[in-house]
Amino acid sequence: xxxxxxxxxxxxxxxxxxxxxxxxxxxxxxxxxxxxxxxxxxxxxxxxxxxxxxxxxxxxxxxxxxxxxxxxxxxxxxxxxxxxxxxxxxxxxxxxxxxxxxxxxxxxxxxxxxxxxxxxxxxxxxxxxxxxxxxxxxxxxxxxxxxxxxxxxxxxxxxxxxxxxxxxxxxxxxxxxxxxxxxxxxxxxxxxxxxxxxxxxxxxxxxxxxxxxxxxxxxxxxxxxxxxxxxxxxxxxxxxxxxxxxxxxxxxxxxxxxxxxxxxxxxxxxxxxxxxxxxxxxxxxxxxxxxxxxxxxxxxxxxxxxxxxxxxxxxxxxxxxxxxxxxxxxxxxxxxxxxxxxxxxxxxxxxxxxxxxxxxxxxxxxxxxxxxxxxxxxxxxxxxxxxxxxxxx
Numbered sequence: 001x002x003x004x005x006x007x008x009x010x011x012x013x014x015x016x017x018x019x020x021x022x023x024x025x026x027x028x029x030x031x032x033x034x035x036x037x038x039x040x041x042x043x044x045x046x047x048x049x050x051x052x053x054x055x056x057x058x059x060x061x062x063x064x065x066x067x068x069x070x071x072x073x074x075x076x077x078x079x080x081x082x083x084x085x086x087x088x089x090x091x092x093x094x095x096x097x098x099x100x101x102x103x104x105x106x107x108x109x110x111x112x113x114x115x116x117x118x119x120x121x122x123x124x125x126x127x128x129x130x131x132x133x134x135x136x137x138x139x140x141x142x143x144x145x146x147x148x149x150x151x152x153x154x155x156x157x158x159x160x161x162x163x164x165x166x167x168x169x170x171x172x173x174x175x176x177x178x179x180x181x182x183x184x185x186x187x188x189x190x191x192x193x194x195x196x197x198x199x200x201x202x203x204x205x206x207x208x209x210x211x212x213x214x215x216x217x218x219x220x221x222x223x224x225x226x227x228x229x230x231x232x233x234x235x236x237x238x239x240x241x242x243x244x245x246x247x248x249x250x251x252x253x254x255x256x257x258x259x260x261x262x263x264x265x266x267x268x269x270x271x272x273x274x275x276x277x278x279x280x281x282x283x284x285x286x287x288x289x290x291x292x293x294x295x296x297x298x299x300x301x302x303x304x305x306x307x308x309x310x311x312x313x314x315x316x317x318x319x320x321x322x323x324x325x326x327x328x329x330x331x332x333x334x335x336x337x338x339x340x341x342x343x344x345x346x347x348x349x350x351x352x353x354x355x356x357x358x359x360x361x362x363x364x365x366x367x368x369x370x371x372x373x374x375x376x377x378x379x380x381x382x383x384x385x386x387x388x389x390x391x392x393x
Contacts, residue, residue: 009082016088019101021110024048024075033067033074036107037087040135042079044142046117048110051077053141056087062138063095070097077103077110121146127219131173144333145173149219151332154178154241156229156257158205160317161247161271161324163195168325170213170220174332177213178241180225181205192314229253231382234260243328246270247321251298252385258283258291259382262367263374269327271320276313278320278346281339281358282327288340289360290367298389316348 028034028050036047037056047053052066056078067074074097076084084102091097103110111117120142123131127145134140134148151174155162158181166177183205185196193205200208206224213220225237229248234256238244244261246268248254254270261268267284270291283290323344330336343356362368 009085012089013085013102016085016092017101018081018085018104019075020104021113021115024077024103024110025113025115027073027075031073033072035063035066035074035076035087036078037076037084038078038107040142044120044122046107046119048077048107049116049118052138053143054138056083058136058138059087059090060095063091063097066138067097070095071099072097074100075103076100078106080106080108082106127173130217134172139335140333144335147332148173148329149175152176152178152240152242153245153328153332154180154238154243155245155247156180156253157247157249158193158195158209159183159189159247159249160192160273160312161321162209162245163193164318164321165245165247165325165328166195166209166213167216168322169328170217172325172329173217174220174328176221176223178223178225179206179209180227180229180237181209182226182228192312192317194318229256231256231385234382235264238266239264241266243331244268245324245328247324251389254291255298255385255388256382259366259385261285262290263371265371267331269324269331271324273312273316273320275310276316276348278316278323278348280320280323280327280344280346281342282331284331284338284340285367286371289358290364292366293361293364294343294358296361296364313348316346319346319348 034048034051036043036051036053037059039055043053054062054066074091076087078084081102081104084106088100088102091100123142123145128135131145134145135142153169153174155166155177158166158179162179166179169177184202185200185205185208187201189196190198195212196205196208204226206226210222210224213222227233229237238260244257244266246254246257248257257268262285265285267282269282271278271280281294327338330338341358343358345354345356360367
């Protein structure tokens with residue numbers, strides 16, 4: 001006769017270590033990896049603060065991302081302590097983890113003891129369906145999706161780079177997107193600026209972009225800036241944003257943006273394109289180099305022609321814009337290895353992606369100075385970058 005389910009559970013619990021909620025409560029903050037193995041809806045209803053969510057049904061494929069060290073002290077919990085017992089045995093016997101315990105009584109007993117439970121902001125039924133693939137991912141989940149919904153990202157330009165970046169950030173649920181662009185949609189834009197349509201030729205790009213974004217995801221708030229950035233308006237324009245996406249097409253604005261973003265300590269996800277080549281890097285003030293560390297002086301004009309002069313492969317801005325969107329999402333979620341201190345070089349013809357390390361310049365005229373040493377009077381005072389870049393040419 002085969003053993004009953006209850007008997008199998010008893011056998012499993014005899015094979016693994018169980019730990020009382022009181023002991024777990026004392027261990028929090030002491031370096032344990034606390035893992036909630038319940039389903040998405042259960043985790044969203046309330047979980048132990050500091051715990052990571054790895055549903056039991058995805059344990060084999062996701063636990064390594066949550067706990068890469070197989071010798072770490074891992075404590076699993078579920079609703080009552082049964083599923084976590086099965087999961088603990090799987091970690092030890094099948095996945096090679098050496099120090100695993102299941103919390104007795106699960107979160108039910110934890111609550112009965114009066115310990116704190118964290119209840120994240122609830123998503124609506126429509127949001128749960130829209131972002132369902134994010135909710136399945138341990139690196140995102142409900143908590144990460146809420147971070148995306150709360151994020152504010154400013155896009156400089158609604159052109160070749162800004163178009164795919166805006167589309168995918170909106171689709172991902174980034175709650176507020178700002179768009180800076182003083183141009184109107186032109187027929188020649190449509191070869192690469194996929195956020196616009198033929199029917200919108202002649203209307204402001206910020207209005208066209210807003211219409212497409214709202215058609216894709218009506219929850220996204222769009223803040224429009226139909227202007228060209230300059231020394232008089234940049235501080236007011238970029239203040240209050242979490243991340244800036246740089247899709248501008250001229251050196252004076254890039255240097256101006258770098259100066260202002262360093263002073264305000266706002267990370268910039270920057271990309272550039274020309275012909276078949278693209279570049280991307282993240283300039284996160286004081287965590288890595290700034291734009292002036294990478295390019296102390298602008299190159300002569302003949303070495304840096306514009307796309308309008310030399311052309312650009314229509315799909316290339318899509319490739320680089322999607323890389324920008326990916327880096328933005330990583331920064332918001334605090335996951336992965338963002339391209340800080342790295343310059344990524346994409347060659348579309350050769351289908352290669354190479355990397356150059358970039359270090360902070362201790363003598364950089366912009367980021368070598370501590371941010372707290374910049375007075376209020378200096379915050380909005382910038383060099384004449386038009387003249388600076390013209391002199392290099």
